[in-house]
Amino acid sequence: MKSLQLRAVMLFLTYTQVYGQMERVQCTISLSSCEVHIYNYSQPISAVIFDEIPNISVRELKITGMLESIPDLSDATKKFVNLKRLIIANVALKIVEGDRLAVVEKMSELEFRQTEISDVEADIFKGLPNLKHISLRNNLLETLPTNIFENNKKLEFITLDRNKLTKIHSDIFKELENLYYLSMNYNQLEMLPGNIFRDNKKLNHVSLFTNKLKEIDVDTFKELGDLEKIILNNNLIEALPNGLFDDNPKLKFITLSRNKLTEINVDTFKELSVLYNLDLSQNQIEVLPATIFRRNHNLNTIHFNDNKLKVIDSDTFKGLNDLQFLELNYNQIEVLPKGLFDDNMNMVVLELRGNKLTRIETDLHVLKKLILLALFRNVCIDDIWEFSACSSSSVFELIENVQRKCS
Secondary structure, eight states, rough: HHHHHHHHHHHHHHHHHEEEEEEEEEEEETTTTEEEEEESSSSOEEEEEEOOOOOOTOOOEEESSOOOSSSSSSSHHHOTTTTTTTEESSSOOOOOOOOOOOOGGOEEEEEESSSOOOOOOOOTTTTTOOOOOEEEEESSSSOOOOOTTTTTOOEEEEESSSSSOOOOOOTTTOOOOTOEEEEOOSSOOOOOOTTTTTTTOOOEEOOOOOOOOOOOOOTTTOOOOOOEEEESSSSSSOEEEOOTTTTOOOOOOEOOOSOHHHHHHOOTTTTTTTOOOOEOSSOOOOOTTTTTTTOOTOOOOEEEOOOOOOOOTTTTTTTOOOOOEEESSSSSSOOTTTTTTOOTTTTEEOOTTTOOOOOOSGGGOTTTTOEEEESSSTTTBBBOOOOTTTTSHHHHHHHHHHHHHOO
């Protein structure tokens, strides 16, 4: 008996010296999640052994703590047979070995969050053919291997936010026919290859805000018939090519605020019949073509703050019967022409702060559902005036005052 015990101890010591420390852990279980924290040891942690008896309710495993590499998690797959999601977070990984991930081949969701990863091998996800969600946010990645996802054909969600990516290869999403959601916010990308999404026909959401994009190729969103949301705010985009959105009939949300746009072509949104929310704030646009929204009858919200708009045509919002929120703050508009809001009887919020209004020719009385009329800092309005239905006066009385002062 003593001989067997001695042999077990020797085997353990040999394993520890060659491979690193085996760590026995006990889960903190909440609902269907198991969370463990690895404490620091002089030896690297090479394997995690779970004290729990088998638990079929656990579907998520979250590991935090002192890790330099991914430990052997084969014991987790034995104890938690329905495990679907692995999260490794708030650690300082020096290396990421694909073979250590292969033991969780049935996993559908994988997240490396704030793990200080700066480089990954091309085959890191090779043994995970069932992956549908992958997140590598809050790391130090500057580039990704071209074929990193080539064995992950089931991928639907990819999140690469808050890294240091400067470029992305045109083939990186090749053959990912199920890709639905892509987020690469807070990186340093300067360009997107024009054909990068050629195989991603199911793509619904693309988010690339806070990068260094200067231009968008006309073919970037070509044939993405299911695309509903594009978020490109806080970049350096100077122009939108004609036809950029022509293949995106389901597009509902476009955010292009905080760029360097100086003009918008009259046909930019012509194919977007279901466009619902448009944000062009904080650009340098001087003109809104009179018929730019002629086919966007579903528009509910327009943000056009902080531009250089001086003149606004009376037909600009014609036919927008569902428009409820219109923000035109901090432009240089001098006149609201007659009939400007005649078709916008469902308007709830109208904001025109910080313009140069001297005349309001349009009849604001048609806006019977208005609850906020913001005209602070205009020529014909006292600086202390802010018109809101929340004040003691009625909206009608507020509008009467405005029309009288700016007639």
